[in-house]
Amino acid sequence: MVTALERTAYQLSQSVRLGWYSVQSALASRLSERVRAPAALRAAMPSVATLSEDRRRLMRRDLENIEAGYYRLPHDLVDNPAAVLRQTVLYFSDLRAVNQRIRRGVAAEVRAPDLEHYPDYYRRSFHHQTDGYLSRRSAELYDYQVEVLFGGAADAMRRQALVPLHHFLRGKRIADQHLADIGCGTGQFLTFVKDNYPRLPVTALDISPFYLDEARRRLRHWSRVTFVEAAAETMSLPEASVDIATCIYLFHELPTEMQDKVAARMARILKPGGMLIFIDSLQLGDRADYDALLEYFPMAFHEPYYADYLRRDLGRVFEGTGLMLEQINLAYLSRITVLRKPGTPADQRR
């Protein structure tokens, strides 16, 4: 039950959030070196008004989900102003380095000798971010950068995963279930999971020790959290050990052969009857009016595998792992796909 006061608090805080990040985004564009989109793409771009109305629609849906009891009001409804200011300063001081990288192009990859044991495809300055995913500073800045990129809508898009999670967990003993978030980043999504299901055992898996450290910091107030530093394509979580796998914004940053391997691993770790909740960027054709924007994205922000991702038939990738498609939902710039491993937990006991 959401009170009138809580509803107002949500609406106010999210309006401030959208306004704040939209202004930051506009300012960052002005201060940034940007690759100009080809004329044909420019002509087909969605307008600022469309994007901003779609973000507001997402927030209305977020509130409807909360009112329907699918999940709680966000725990971080009111951000700490000092922390936001600190991140703003960090973000804008980093812009100069980002601009230099844009000017130099892809030569500016992450090449420090002590990082050579990471896969080559991964040592990239994704989004031109300083150090790629391989420093404490990058981990500290990541969520702020993502929110600026999405005009404040990133968390609300991630929260859409809590709806199928609610349906899956309904009537089950929470402490007996196990969720693994693959490519968990700074653990932001898991903070929403744990805020709703404090007794749910979760595994936070990522290849970056720096991002895992940030996730550890954010999740320190909750118990039953295991951190695993591993590449998803070789992760050794036991077969059929997980009831729910979540994977958010990882695939568009993987080359296609890695996508196949990670999809197979996720299917393997799921128990029969288990659920995969998969969120990533829209693909071409999901929303024709957004296609030009999607095509422009890898030109403007360094995303080496995104152009392939946009055209990949992910349905076939997952079909090849034996997972069954249950549901697809679009939420602003994201697509939420829900898949099931055939069978029931009883099959496993046989």
Ligand SMILES: C[S@@+](CC[C@H](N)C(=O)[O-])C[C@H]1O[C@@H](n2cnc3c(N)ncnc32)[C@H](O)[C@@H]1O
């Ligand atoms: C775009 S971020 C998404 C993070 C988080 N899921 C979110 O919602 O923001 C991609 C994350 O995947 C991690 N990652 C990339 N390749 C990986 C791999 N092969 N195995 C495990 N993690 C990987 C990165 O370190 C980064 O934390």
